[in-house]
Amino acid sequence: MKILFLFILIFHILHVNADEIYNLIKIPNLEIYKLNNDNNIRYLSAKGNFKIGVNKNITCDKVDVNKLNTKFPLIEKNLNRYNSNFLNNIKLKYIVFCENLFISEINTGGIADNKNRTLILDINFNKKYFERMIHHEIFHMIQNSHTEYFDEEKFSALNISSFNYAECSTCSDRLNLDLYKKTDGFLTEYSKSIPSEDMAEIFSFLMTDKETIEDKINSDKILNYKVNFIKSNLAKIDKNIL
Amino acid sequence: MIKSIKASKSEKILFIFLICLSIFAFTSFFLLKNKCLFVEKNNLNKLNFNDPNNIAVMNVECGNVIIELYPDISPKAVERFKILIEQKMYDDSAFYKVSENTFVQAGDIEYGNINNLDYSKIGSGKSGLGLLKSELSNDFKFTEGSVGFARATEFDTEDSEFFITLKEIPIYQGEYTPIGKVVYGLDILTKIKTGNKAIYVLRPDYIKSFRMFNSN
Numbered sequence: 410m411k412i413l414f415l416f417i418l419i420f421h422i423l424h425v426n427a428d429e430i431y432n433l434i435k436i437p438n439l440e441i442y443k444l445n446n447d448n449n450i451r452y453l454s455a456k457g458n459f460k461i462g463v464n465k466n467i468t469c470d471k472v473d474v475n476k477l478n479t480k481f482p483l484i485e486k487n488l489n490r491y492n493s494n495f496l497n498n499i500k501l502k503y504i505v506f507c508e509n510l511f512i513s514e515i516n517t518g519g520i521a522d523n524k525n526r527t528l529i530l531d532i533n534f535n536k537k538y539f540e541r542m543i544h545h546e547i548f549h550m551i552q553n554s555h556t557e558y559f560d561e562e563k564f565s566a567l568n569i570s571s572f573n574y575a576e577c578s579t580c581s582d583r584l585n586l587d588l589y590k591k592t593d594g595f596l597t598e599y600s601k602s603i604p605s606e607d608m609a610e611i612f613s614f615l616m617t618d619k620e621t622i623e624d625k626i627n628s629d630k631i632l633n634y635k636v637n638f639i640k641s642n643l644a645k646i647d648k649n650i651l
Numbered sequence: 652m653i654k655s656i657k658a659s660k661s662e663k664i665l666f667i668f669l670i671c672l673s674i675f676a677f678t679s680f681f682l683l684k685n686k687c688l689f690v691e692k693n694n695l696n697k698l699n700f701n702d703p704n705n706i707a708v709m710n711v712e713c714g715n716v717i718i719e720l721y722p723d724i725s726p727k728a729v730e731r732f733k734i735l736i737e738q739k740m741y742d743d744s745a746f747y748k749v750s751e752n753t754f755v756q757a758g759d760i761e762y763g764n765i766n767n768l769d770y771s772k773i774g775s776g777k778s779g780l781g782l783l784k785s786e787l788s789n790d791f792k793f794t795e796g797s798v799g800f801a802r803a804t805e806f807d808t809e810d811s812e813f814f815i816t817l818k819e820i821p822i823y824q825g826e827y828t829p830i831g832k833v834v835y836g837l838d839i840l841t842k843i844k845t846g847n848k849a850i851y852v853l854r855p856d857y858i859k860s861f862r863m864f865n866s867n
Contacts, residue, residue, distance in 0.1 A: 429820045
């Protein structure tokens with residue numbers, strides 16, 4: 410049994426890629442894309458495919474640098490809206506670019522990893538939602554680092570009593586990201602999946618299309634409560650973000 | 652009657668070539684096996700330092716690596732480093748994490764010692780002196796030969812493990828607590844056994860001894 414354990418251990422050891430970036434954020438096959446930025450964020454890109462996470466359930470492919478060069482100004486513009494203090498506060502330092510990001514075989518736009526202060530972004534994500542997706546994922550970093558402000562039970566209580574969220578974001582078929590014409594407390598179908606996605610959707614719309622949301626809340630009481638919940642708690646971290 | 656056959660000129664040349672080749676192969680085998688053969692040794696008696704109280708000497712298989720410590724940048728970290736050196740806790744510590752031409756890491760007192768090497772726990776050992784707060788410097792550049800305190804994923808988890816960079820690693824700036832810089836013997840560190848493409852090294856090299864210069 411000990412020999413088998415040692416064999417598995419050696420096999421495991423031999424298959425870990427060794428480099429300085431892996432040593433820092435535990436993602437292999439990365440290289441520096443842009444290091445020095447005003448808000449101290451550091452951009453990295455996948456020079457090869459990688460698999461990470463429990464049972465290697467997160468996979469992503471190397472980036473086409475030309476494609477990234479085209480998309481980068483838009484990404485940078487959106488991330489520059491967050492100052493270094495705020496980013497430090499929400500434990501975000503590294504942005505990793507890759508293509509075709511999957512978690513447990515489900516395609517996703519981004520994955521927030523507060524422990525390693527990293528946000529993985531799929532640069533191939535649907536163009537229509539791309540900018541909003543960036544802020545959506547950043548909200549997950551905000552919530553993960555400030556669970557005391559973004560309590561899911563308190564937030565869920567703002568809905569009508571008959572409404573129930575799904576068990577998890579990936580075990581629901583509520584995936585559409587288009588803005589509802591008639592909101593009824595929810596901005597998109599995806600908002601109905603779980604409370605954290607509902608909050609993230611509100612935050613992402615506030616960052617990208619604030620006027621529309623301000624307009625929607627005039628005729629949607631529940632949504633108004635939810636937007637105020639996000640705004641007031643966010644102000645506890647940084648008054649100038651929204 | 653056996654007639655003696657005279658070797659032709661080309662046969663003689665071939666014979667001489669084979670002899671030369673075997674001599675070359677034989678000597679190369681023994682010479683190349685000695686990885687320290689062409690490494691410059693640092694004679695401590697011939698070296699002078701401005702601040703000898705902050706000079707540490709790490710002796711490894713190929714010779715002495717001389718490190719200047721920076722208490723002005725990271726006072727607590729350097730204080731801890733000196734305590735560990737003075738208590739000889741780094742002696743026999745394995746360079747268990749080595750990335751070729753990138754960095755070498757050692758200093759797991761608990762599970763990385765030659766007498767108690769535990770591959771299943773290496774990297775998680777404690778010195779018994781408690782964890783330190785990270786002393787980060789946004790100005791300190793991790794150039795070739797920089798010595799930093801290693802930590803877990805989280806900050807403020809520095810204990811005894813340290814790494815030495817073998818090339819400039821700009822992404823480490825502001826991420827790790829600087830301890831000092833190698834002033835002599837960086838080429839000695841490039842001879843430390845690597846894990847090939849793996850980050851962990853099986854049957855690693857060790858620190859023979861680690862002393863403050865003044866105690867030598």
